[in-house]
Amino acid sequence: MKPLRLSVRTKLTALYGGTFLVVGLALLVVNYLLVSSTLPDTVSFAADSTGGVALERAQTYPMDTEMIMPAQRAEATRLVATSIDEYRSGVLSTLLWQSLVALAIAGALAVLFGWLMASRALRPLHAITTTARKLEVENLNRRINLDGPDDELKELADTFDGMLDRLAVSFDSQKRFVANASHELRTPLAVQRTLVEVAMADPDVSPEVRKLGEHLIYTNERSERMIEGLLVLARSDRGLASRSPVRLDEVTATVIRSASTMAEEAGVTVESRLRPRTVSGDPVLLERLVTNLVHNAITYNRKGGWVHVDIGGDPALAVRNTGPQVPLDAVPTLFEPFRRLSADRTGDSRNAGLGLSIVRSIAQAHGGTAGAEPGGRSGGLVVRVRLG
Structure with a gap:
């Protein structure tokens, strides 16, 4: 059986309410004992009362003193004691029940105010959690900027903001390095x-040298495609x-028109349903996104297969x-750079393994x-792209 998981807010509320109830019960017990000790003792008060009445009557009516018999005095003491005992029990019972009702009402109010106080105390933590959920590698510009007293929660929020500053600098430096390195490598590859x-x-x-040259050109073209992909990836990662x-x-x-020759050579039929759809973004990056998806769908297919593209x-x-x-x-790994599904994809040296990585990066850049x-x-993949 899975254990019950309580939120911090619920735990704080239970702590506030429980503490109040314990203190309230302690005060109720102390108050009950004080009132109980203050009320007169039944037997002694009854004896004193009947004795005082007899003495007063003897002083007022000396001739009637012998008329007050011990049995009558005992009966009077019993009646007085009974009345006092009922009065004492009634007072204590009323005090107890009224105190319990007041404690229950005050406890309910304590739980309610404890819930509100816990919510207010945990508000900075909710702000930190919300900011952390909205963070992505491509969007590290969000900050908490917590206002308020210089307490532990503000220190936590400021520490979190400082960590985000360092991460943003690190990721931006990494992206610039990839872009600059890719750009610098294009020139020597073109020269080669x-x-x-x-x-x-x-x-x-000689035929041997020509064969070697063709292999070098083939390798060079693949390197150029990989560097071009890295440049596009770095550009889309930096946003629009x-x-x-x-x-x-x-x-x-x-x-689709430009990929028709490629589809014919691969023996693949390309079908489409293109409804009007206007999006806000970069036309070059969006064209690269569609190109990568169509080319991947044609490349990783089979003879007599098909590709269907749906827009709108x-x-x-x-x-x-x-x-x-x-x-x-294995599907999530296909969106990672330089990752392919299996040996069939790994053995295909025409691609650098950046196609779906670029697709995901461009989609995220467009929200x-x-x-x-x-x-x-039917095999294959179904790739869906949502744009903001």
């Missing part, structure tokens, strides 16, 4: 490719500098394809999300 092409243009080059209206259906139609509904973009079966637990799930019996 030019030198290889010039060497292969010589008609006297500006936004403009983009017709997502028109961008997708252009991408909810989500904004959905791409389905046939292909190898994808395990459910959206990108997710996937297995395609079912």
